[in-house]
Amino acid sequence: MSKLITVSPSPHMHGKDNVKKLMYWVILALLPAFLVSVIFFGIGALIVTAVSIVACVGFEYLIQKYLMKVKPTISDGSAAVTGLLLAFNLPTNIPVWIILIGALVAIGVGKMSFGGLGNNPFNPALVGRVFLLISFPVQMTSWPEPVVSRTQYADAVTGPTPLAIIKEGISDGIPVSELMGQIPGYFDLFIGRMHGSMGEIGALALIIGGIILLARKVITWHIPVSILATIFVFTGILWGANPEANADPIFHILTGGVLLGAIFMATDYATSPMTPKGMWIYGIGIGIITVVIRIWGAYPEGVSFAILIMNAFVPILNKYIKPKRFGEEVQNG
Amino acid sequence: MSDVIVYSIVSLSLLGVLAALILYIIAQKFKVIEDPRIDLVEQELPGANCGGCAMPGCRAFAEQLVKADDISDLNCPVATNENMAAIAKILGKEIAEKEPLVAVVRCNGTPEFRPKTNHYDGASECSIAHSLYVGESGCPSGCLGLGDCVRVCNFDAIHMDEKTGLPVVIDDKCTACNACVVACPRDIIELRKKNKKDRKIFVSCINEEKGGVARKNCKVACIGCGRCVKECPFEAITLENNLAYIDPFKCRLCRKCAPVCPTNAILEINFPPRKEKKEKEGTPAGEK
Amino acid sequence: MNQAKNFTKGFVRENPVFILMLGLCPALGTTTSAFNGFGMGMATLFVVLMSNIVVSIFKDFIPNKVRIPSYIVIIASFVTITDLVMEAFMGALHAELGLFIPLIVVNCFVLGRAEAFASKNTLFSSVVDGVGMGLAFTMALTMLGASRELLGANAIFGLQLIEGDGMLVFILAPGAFIALGYLIALMNKLKKD
């Protein structure tokens, strides 16, 4: 035998899934929602997405190569996922330079400062998004009209999201039944014909994406289900108590970033708990904080903040909520 | 003088005195007997109570200083070096003057002397490879070259030589902290007396197998032939389990042993070149 | 001690904010602009200098037991003086710095200097130390203020560089922490070189 044989500790076999595949599945699962955005926001959706992905991947490459001096790992696709999700969280008429700042913050501050893939305590795309929201409140809160097959980028006609309409209206004391007339119907909300950030509008498409991820076992059901159930129940109670001062639970689920957040962003591996029980607490926390911000806070939308806030709790959840060890508590029968 | 001035003086002074008095009484009443050195140390500390030492307050830090056996890595960001020196004096904990030591790597199995027989593909830690098997060469004692010793050194005193695949100690940086000695799963590293001009002479092998076996796996292994033992005029060399060992405190650096070793297992480093003989084969590239 | 070294040590090697991480509250709370940072720095400089002087003069008369309370009273007096003088003659800045002026008294950096340095050194050394450290603190605050102002308002010392707003975050709390974080990283790098 001329070659040297290899010696390594067991196991000697390995599963087929790898990081790259998982990330590309996420991208694939986001495609339906992306198509919905292209239909309703046209060229803007394309430009925002392209700029965001290229910027995120590019910044990751530059930071790894020139600042950290390690081998760039952009091909694992995680930066592309961050870029895509950042784009999904922006209005489609946002100036390109703002996207660049958002990408730099998401990747540079949110991810690479902590050592890159898997090390970040906060969801990078949301760090980027919230940073922009607070820095550029004007640009971040004017959403273009959803019209099929638009071709120009910066559209003059902008309008508030359904959530903003409801929130503003309720704070002015207008009954919800009246406000409902000002927003698109449930079917439109379901397919995505509404004002909003690029990727949050198409409920149906997002659910299809979620089913893909669940079927491929990229994510587990615990986080999405616990978030959606909590929001449903919490807003349901408020609505039941006073249907004229609170929107109904279906409305809350379909609008804003709830589905996008619950399926794609709260499930981000690095920033979510490791055990099912931890995931439940995390999901319920996100649900409650989302509703609290939506109903009582300054912002009409709270999912991004809720996820970031619960991200901060994840290390503590991981530390104190452990799987029940085999043989730990013997209940023999 | 206006009223305000009078009131100020009266109230503030009274407050000061009151505070001092109450404190004094309470301190007397609730006295707890403690190691008096804690007070002394605390006085030396800046008293900024900033938490910079990662302790909750100067007193806690003082207690830790008094308790700790080794205070060299307890650090207060506010205190000056003089403060810390004074504290060390109070505690009598400065490291006693010892014979200076330095870490020495006792394996010279470079790839040319010790060919690879297989390829290791596990996690890059000597301790893991060691618990798995003999290593990439056939020598069960030889350096695994995965650098556990390098990683534990806090002083950048040890690095891997790319060519030889063996660790190299930089004598000037080494503080003889023993970290690498503990880290090496094969006990290859030894703290030896630091000689003048960093001169070293030692058996660079710890393989205790029989000569033939050892030599089969590594050309520069000590084969336990005992020639050096006979050669040494100071009885500094002992032979046990097929392995010669030079006692660093008995050795007088006479260099007589090195040339007689048939496998060149004895290394001499930082000596002037020998006149008659040409460069010896066994000197590792990194340590010439 | 070498006085030049004594003077310069605080700027990089022992910088109270970037390296020692002391006095962080004013460092973050008052640095919405370069000018505010500078103002806060100078106010602190005054207190450090004066308390260093007084402590170093009277160090031998103060028994150990009441050392800390006495120092605190001394420092608090100078803080109050600063407070009153600023209110009288620099009303606008006083209003901006607000709560953080009285809080100089609890700035561990000030007490630390009195304790660690002035109580053990000569008057002259203490003055040099006070001025050096105070300037270093001022420099740190001004740098932080300048970078936050630059990023947050596209301006520096009130001078508008680019029209329009900057990244508002940097004027607000999160930006303060983040800006300081990266400044510290930069300083660490400088310290090494």
Add this chain to the structure above:
Amino acid sequence: MLKTFPKGGIHPAEYKITAGKPIEVLPVPKTAIIPVSQHLGAPSTPVVKKGDTVKAGQLIAKSSAFVSANIHSSVSGKVVKIDNVTDTSGYRKTSVIIEVEGDEWDEKIDTGKTLKKEFGLSGEEIIKKTEEAGIVGLGGATFPSHIKLSVPKGKKAEVLIINGAECEPYLTSDHRLMLEKGDELMVGTKLLMKALGVEKAMIGIENNKPDAVEHLTSLAVNYKGISVHPLKVMYPQGAEKQLIKSLINREVPSGGLPIDVGTVVHNVGTAVAVYEAVQKNKPLVERLVTISGKSLKNPGNFMVRIGTPVSELIEAAGGLPEDTGKVINGGPMMGKALNTIEVPVTKGTSGILVFPENESKREEVQNCIRCARCVSICPMALEPYLLKAASERGMWEIVENDKALDCMECGSCSYICPSRLPLLDYIRLGKSNVSRIIRSRKQ
């Protein structure tokens, strides 16, 4: 629904290439190298010296401690050397080297093939014979079997579990054994039941061996108290604690032994070995080994004398293929890679796998992405990602408190990790350090 354990587990591709290959007997080697340490516990002490002639089945090394086992010669011939020879552990260990002359067996041994069903021995006598025959667990751990049979005072065995799961990919030796030596297995099981004093035995078999399940079920009607149970195909179904959970739904407590929950687990091979030892006086001198691999010409299941060099076994299987990258002693999940094929087959060798080059190298490692897969598949409900990170940084307190010592090294975590992290490598490191710390604490 098939029985299985509730938490964790993986399903690697099975590659049971040799499942249909009947047992072949490998010729006696020219030289046998018999290490004196082939079991868990203290090495045995050689009782022969250079120059002695020995017969097959003759004692050549004697058990030297409580946990230790006798070693017998597997061949007849002359002892040429007692020396350190590399064994499957990768280190050189004391071994008796015998140059083979003929194939003469110790006269007490019955080498015939006839089934001896009846026995009149007491439990103690069975245990004694097991001990004398040097029988150790053939399921992989090579723990001396007689110790497991001697139930400690205050404990009581209620049921014997026979482990026919064979959950490792590639390996088929237990499968073939169950098909071809079903009756011997049944008698062996009865012997074990007698030794333990239990009335009930359960044989657990993964359901990817339906023929074995069927065969043994049909035999079991003739043996009172023995039942056969198909199990869900799920690695590590064959691991002791998981098997107990699957079959009788009891959890062996952390740090405990099966006997704590009233059971003892033995491998099918062990049961057959006990049959031969008790009924035929035959010590453990040969074992069934699967030799397999995708590019081997003639993979198969061979009955091999202990001490046969692995290289000879590979020759019998068609020689080492050109593209060999790795040779594994055992299964792909738990087996040990060999650094040379010049090592002897020992009591613990259940298989020799020859992996082609392209499957031998590990893939590039990335950061842990905290996907929680390792946590969800760990059958012991540990957190491999955490244990790895803590071990890597020497944070032994975390390693200990988070139960690294419960890890049975099944390798599922390393298998599943999408970042290709060598989780188990580091967990082992952590385990050995924590054990060391605990030991030093006790002193």
Add this chain to the structure above:
Amino acid sequence: MEYIVIVIGAVLVNNIVLAQFLGLCPLFGVSSKISTAAGMGGAVLFVMTVASIVTYLLSNFLLEPFNLMYLQTITYILVISSLVQMVEIILKKVSPPLYQALGIFLPLMTTNCAILGVAILVFQQDLTLLQGVVFAIAHSIGFTLAIILLAGIREHMDLLDIPKGMKGNPIIMVTAGLLALAFMGFAGIV
């Protein structure tokens, strides 16, 4: 209701460390482990509450009637530092376990801006005594929440490879920044 507003405002919306920049030295100094962070939180809770009561009485019955408000800083700090020392001495004698859990943090209180800051704010905001107490308790809960979250993340980061340049203080600062960023979501709740 009024008290709920004070509590939510202090804990979430205007968190004392994340939004008001008070008490940062202990926030960064004592947050390397969750357990010490919790101890620090407990000590802050105790001292902040007691200090606010004492300084409240001092201002309302001594300083204000005699027009001595300009002595606020110096009297407050005197009172706080002696109070802290007093409590420490008593605790050490009376309950050594409690001293081990909380007392060792007490010396840090004198130089903690949060204590003096909250005492001054109670007066500046014209609160009643009861409101002041709730205000102080709420602020210390906010402090505890922030320091425990930060400690959790820091413990988590001990198990990661933080890039060289960011290791230590820089990354802790950035983490605190991101924490503050997340907490901005509570803006406007009260």
Add this chain to the structure above:
Amino acid sequence: MVLTLFVVTLVASTSLALIYEVTKEPIRLAALERKNNAIMQVVPEFNNMPNEEEFTIEVPGGELVLYPARMDGELVGVAIETFTRRGYSGTIELMVGLLPDGTIHGIEVLRHAETPGLGDKIETDKSDFYKQFVGRNPGDFTMKLRQDNGEIDGITATTITSRAYCEAVQLAYDVFIEKGDLK
């Protein structure tokens, strides 16, 4: 020990008291000057001392201070120190100057805690927001934001502050109309 502390506090209190005495007057003057400056900014030229003629009017939640400005005894305007508690971050205090007919002459921000970069645009030197009010009489137009069916363009993304500002001005105007018989 007690003595030392006594001496220290004695010295401290004495010196502080002295400094306080010295700075008391400048502090009062500085505050007065700030107020006078504000008054001067918002009303036409006058030659009386408005702060000597000041009077307060109770309103729900606080009180407004009115400073009549006269030129040779003739009322030329009133500066009204008004407030609102509905700012984004608490109270906003304005000095609103009205001409005798109620027309707004000028507005100055005395104190606010609005977000820098957002709400602080109500300050006169930070944006032109206030100019929408100057020269107009609240009696003649709806002094509300556009989204509230008024005529004022709010500062972008700062609805709450803008609305609060309108309210404070409206309050000053209402009080002036109601109780503003100052001649």
